[in-house]
Amino acid sequence: MKILAAVDGSEFTRNAIEFLASRQTLINSGLDLQILNVQLRLPARPARIVGKEVVRAYYADEAEKILKPVRSRLDKAGLRPTVRYAVGHPASEISVAAQKAAVDLVVLGSHGRSALAGLLLGSVTTEVLARTETAMLIVRGKEKAYSDSLKVGIAIDGSAYGPAAVRYVLRHKALFGSRPSISLIHVVHTYDLVGMPSAAGIAPPAFSPTEVRAMQDKAFEAAMGPVRKLFKDKGAAVVDEVRLSGSPGDELTAYAKKKLDLLVIGSHGYGAFKAAVMGSVATRVAAQGSSPLLLIRRSSE
Numbered sequence: 001m002k003i004l005a006a007v008d009g010s011e012f013t014r015n016a017i018e019f020l021a022s023r024q025t026l027i028n029s030g031l032d033l034q035i036l037n038v039q040l041r042l043p044a045r046p047a048r049i050v051g052k053e054v055v056r057a058y059y060a061d062e063a064e065k066i067l068k069p070v071r072s073r074l075d076k077a078g079l080r081p082t083v084r085y086a087v088g089h090p091a092s093e094i095s096v097a098a099q100k101a102a103v104d105l106v107v108l109g110s111h112g113r114s115a116l117a118g119l120l121l122g123s124v125t126t127e128v129l130a131r132t133e134t135a136m137l138i139v140r141g142k143e144k145a146y147s148d149s150l151k152v153g154i155a156i157d158g159s160a161y162g163p164a165a166v167r168y169v170l171r172h173k174a175l176f177g178s179r180p181s182i183s184l185i186h187v188v189h190t191y192d193l194v195g196m197p198s199a200a201g202i203a204p205p206a207f208s209p210t211e212v213r214a215m216q217d218k219a220f221e222a223a224m225g226p227v228r229k230l231f232k233d234k235g236a237a238v239v240d241e242v243r244l245s246g247s248p249g250d251e252l253t254a255y256a257k258k259k260l261d262l263l264v265i266g267s268h269g270y271g272a273f274k275a276a277v278m279g280s281v282a283t284r285v286a287a288q289g290s291s292p293l294l295l296i297r298r299s300s301e
Contacts (some may be wrong), residue, residue: 002032002228004125005081005107006094009037009066012109012209016139017070019292020107021077031038035070036097037063038090044151091127098134103112103173107137112213133297135168140290149177151207153242155252157281158223161266165296166227169264170234175248176262183240185255188216194284196214216245249284264294 005020007013020033020206039059041047047055058171074081080294086093098106110125129136152171156162169176176182183286207215220243235273245250267282 001026001029001105001175002034002101002103003105003107004034004036004094004098004101004103005072006036006090006128007066007109008036008090008124010109011237014069014109015144016107017073017207018144018220019108019137019139021073021079022148023177025044025178027078027175031079031174033074033079033102034097034101035067035074035083036094037066037085038093040090041087058218059085061101087242090124091131094128095131096129098132103134105135105175106132107139108109108130109139110218115235116267129295135297136295138293138295140292147177149179149181151181151259152176153252153256153260153263154186154227155211155248155263155281156223156227157243157248158186158219159266161296163226163230164224165264165266165294166230169229170273171184174220176255181239183242183259184224184227185242185244185252187244187246187251188219190245206283211214211262216243247284248281250287252281253285253288256285260291262292262294264296267297268296282286 003020005013005016007017023031040057040061042055067085068085071081071083086097094106094108106128108125108128125136125138152169154162154165158168169182173180191207224241242255244255252263252265262283265282265285282293282295
């Protein structure tokens with residue numbers, strides 16, 4: 001597996017590096033890890049005054065302050081990554097590096113903010129997501145210990161993104177440890193609004209509890225059927241199938257917080273100038289959750 005991890009010296013990227021250092025099964029499988037630090041370009045006028053050599057030395061020194069502890073931590077984990085720095089716009093440099101190296105995964109450390117704060121994941125993470133269709137692992141929060149075998153949940157919503165996420169997980173099993181616990185999670189509709197008057201004052205017919213249950217069962221089976229087949233075809237056993245009820249974003253966030261080490265969710269991406277980058281469910285999970293979030297694009301499968 002080929003991974004690009006971008007680091008900036010923050011507590012969020014230190015947590016991302018700690019996560020990578022914990023992937024012993026992945027490391028033993030021959031992980032190709034690339035570490036990238038992006039230095040912001042100095043203003044043109046001061047740079048001209050001090051000269052190219054001084055500027056070049058400044059970039060190198062500042063990058064080394066960030067890369068040295070990363071190199072040391074990964075060395076302890078038995079990793080010998082390719083380590084380098086670039087100068088420019090962080091999101092642009094990360095996106096270009098990911099595309100040129102044809103990596104399987106981009107790893108970023110990021111904060112999470114409320115849905116009203118505008119920047120859900122931080123400007124760099126959001127822009128990288130908009131610029132590339134490579135799968136992205138977003139590690140939030142402070143440094144913590146991760147076990148090799150993870151409790152992984154895959155959100156299945158009945159769209160093509162669910163199977164894409166499953167195919168990615170099955171193809172890169174080593175990322176999740178030697179004996180990961182994998183759960184397929186589907187959130188069914190509650191039909192709470194059925195029977196409420198519409199704008200025209202006409203109320204659609206309400207369903208009985210039995211009818212609601214039957215519709216939920218049908219939706220759950222329709223979503224799970226195709227992904228069950230994927231696991232069966234690969235000879236992989238699904239540890240659990242989880243059925244939740246309510247708002248998908250809220251339910252997935254709460255379940256991940258209580259039960260999971262990592263949540264996998266399929267997501268589209270929009271251009272850099274679109275307001276919504278991930279889709280409503282992934283956006284809500286990103287805003288509210290603190291567990292590592294693996295975003296899979298259909299092109300990542």
